[in-house]
Amino acid sequence: MSAVKFTDWMHHHQQRVETALEHALPAASIAPERLHEAMRYTTLGGGKRVRPLLAYAAGELANAAAKTLDAAACAVECIHVYSLVHDDMPCMDDDALRRGKPTVHVxxxxxxxxxxxxxLQTQAFDILSAPGLFADPARQLRAIHTLAQASGSRGMAGGQAIDLASVGKELSRAELEVMHLHKTGALIRAAVLLGALSGEVSDEQLQHLDRYAKCIGLLFQVVDDVLDAVADTATLGKTAGKDAANNKPTYVSILGLSESKALATELAAEATDALSSFGDRAACLRELAHYIVSRQF
Amino acid sequence: MSAVKFTDWMHHHQQRVETALEHALPAASIAPERLHEAMRYTTLGGGKRVRPLLAYAAGELANAAAKTLDAAACAVECIHVYSLVHDDMPCMDDDALRRGKPTVHVxxxxxxxxxxxxxLQTQAFDILSAPGLFADPARQLRAIHTLAQASGSRGMAGGQAIDLASVGKELSRAELEVMHLHKTGALIRAAVLLGALSGEVSDEQLQHLDRYAKCIGLLFQVVDDVLDAVADTATLGKTAGKDAANNKPTYVSILGLSESKALATELAAEATDALSSFGDRAACLRELAHYIVSRQF
Structure with missing residues (x-):
């Protein structure tokens, strides 16, 4: 797949999830209006939509029906956005800027x-449990259960708790990895799996996709840590340098900058290796791995 | 059903949901330990478990399987407890006491x-989406969707938003009812419906149960408002008089105390009327309506 073709694919699907989210979220004219307006304010019109893109790429590989895949992409993004809104609150990271806009509490x-x-968390499960969304109800249940396990205390929310407990502490690389496998990795993994479950894949294919998704999850965090260390706030659309300011352990603080970059390249290679059995059908998933690395270097 | 027999039934099922929650929640020895410990601290060992009791009573009427019904009761209670934890936070009601214990943020x-x-919110959907929990996957999806719609922005969370927006305002009785139908009523309704969906009921029977549940939801709030106005903190296990202190509209502030009590009696009668076609099978649901009224007068 050419770089131009992938960029087109990406823009097309960023627009597609935007449209799907616009329809999936309650209109701002529906009561309670202020709550719905704020849900739309924080969810619509921003973000790189990495998780929806992963869901779409995995879903297209699995020949998923459009409405099923749109719902999977929206559900994962709603969970992600909910976590950002809560993470930005004063009792957590106390951040004033997100996706280039004032955060919701500001x-x-x-x-x-x-x-x-x-x-927004409820909305994700609401979207994914709509009657008749999947051709096979058992598969739909599996998608819901996958999302719940990825989001809860043994997934993303658990990762946030580990993150909280690690502020000001020295973490080993292994401990940092455990934190990120929960905090970021679990939902990225769910994005890929939900995309695939929206269509038809074998359990063996799911395992390959799972290996890909685990590498992408870590890769994403390594790149995030590098970006937080080197980019400025305008480029990021969120406050830069806040990990160091908050005394949080990161890949950069543990491995250093150049070794973190090398790790990112290595994880991208491992991710694409996991896709080898899919051939050209996995072209977008492969390009997404490169895209995540190229956010910086 | 005799009063003694109902009290036995109630205590038995309060213990039953306690045991089910103990098993459903991750052990405090599982990482992240502090998060799991806090989830157990706030969920276990407290509360009257009105929602689980409603789910059990409806589920037994519908001949639900024990493990399905336990899961439904636990899921509804997890949503309820999550809402209490967030509602007690400083940016909401800022309350220090709940179910006789310091609140989680304290x-x-x-x-x-x-x-x-x-x-805890995720845990509810995790519990309810477990593979093979319901004999019929389509019915399981319906239960999940019912819970999501009851909990989200057009249900319980929406009710909280209406509540926030109404602080310091004069509300009409109709506006107050809309707020409570969302804030408390939606989840109480879900408790009854999820109990029934755990077993076998016709759509017509579900409609009768729905009418019962709507009355019970309002009844519960009317009684809560009366209790907040007349009981002391020790009796309630939470801070008394906080509605007046927070300048929140209540049934008591709008209708006065004696008319609020009369409304409660009326709603209990309407609730039991909705059960007439079930005969003795609805004895526990009937007793629960009386129990909710008798919390005070």
Whole structure:
């Protein structure tokens, strides 16, 4: 796949998930209006949509039906956005800027931010449990269960708790990896798996995709840590340098900058290796691995 | 059903949901330990378990399998507890006492309270989406969708938003009812419906149960408002008089105390009327309506 063709694919699918989210979220004219307006404010019109892109790429490989795949992409993104809204709150990272806009508790208020995050999490399960969304109800249940396990105390929320407990502590590389496999990796993995479950794949194919997704999850975090260390706030669309400011362990603080970059290249190679049995059908997943690395170097 | 027999039934099922929750929640020895410990701290060992009792009573009427019904009861209670944890946080009601114990943000910290609520919500959907939990996957999906719709921005979380927006405002009785139909009523309704969906009921029977549940939801809130106005903190196990202190509209502030009590009696009668076609099979649901009224007068 050419770089131009992939860029077209990416833009097309970023627009596609935007449209799908616009339809999936309650209109701002529906009561309670302020809550719905704030849910739309924080969810629509921003972000690189990496998780939806991964879901789409995996879903197209699995010949998923369009409405099923749109729902999977939206559900994963709703979970991601809810986690950002809560993570930005004063009692967590206390951040004022996200995706280039004031965070929800700054634009609205703290109570609204709390409820927006809560309601977006529910929205994800609401979207994914719609009657008749999947041809096979058992497969739909598997998708819901996969998302729940990835999001909860043994997945993303658990990763946030490990992150909280690690502030100001020296972590080993292994401990840092455990944290990120939960905090970022679990939902990225769910994005790939939900995309695949939206279509038809064998359990063996799911295992290959799972290996790919685990590498991508770590890769994503390594690149995030590098970006936080080297990029400026305008480029990031969120506050730069905040890991160091918050005294948080990162790949850069543990491995150094150049070794972190080398690790990213290595993880991208391992991710694409996991896709070898799919041939050209995995072209977009392969390009996404390169895209994640190329966000910086 | 005699009062003694109902009390036995109630105690038995309060113990039953306690045991089910103990098994459903991750052990405090599983990482991240502090998060799991806090989830167990706030969920176990407290509360009247009104929602699980409603689920059990509806499920037994519908001949639900024990493990399915336990899961439904636990899922509804996890959503309820998550809402309490977030509602008690400083940016919402800022309450220090719940179910006779320090609230999570007091006992732990605000960030942990945020994550405990988040993870308990996910836990509900995790429990309810377990493979093979229902004999019929389509019915399981319907239960999940019912819970999601009851919990989100057009249900419980939406009710919280309406509540926030109404602080310090004059509400009409109709507006107050809309708020409570969302804030408390939606999840109480879900408790009854999930119990019934755990077994076998016709759509017509579900409609009768739905009418019962809507009355019970409002009844519960009317009684809560009366209790908040007349009981003391020790009796309630949570801070008394906080609605008036927070300048929140309540049934008592709009209708007065004696008319609120009369409304409660009326709603209990309407609730039991909705059960007339079930005969003795609905004895526990009938007794629960009386029990909710008798919390106070």
């Amino acid at each position: 634009q609205y208020d703290e109570a609204t931010a709390l409820l927006v995050g809560d309601a | 006992q732990y910290d605000e960030a942990t309270a945020l994550l405990v609520g988040d993870a």
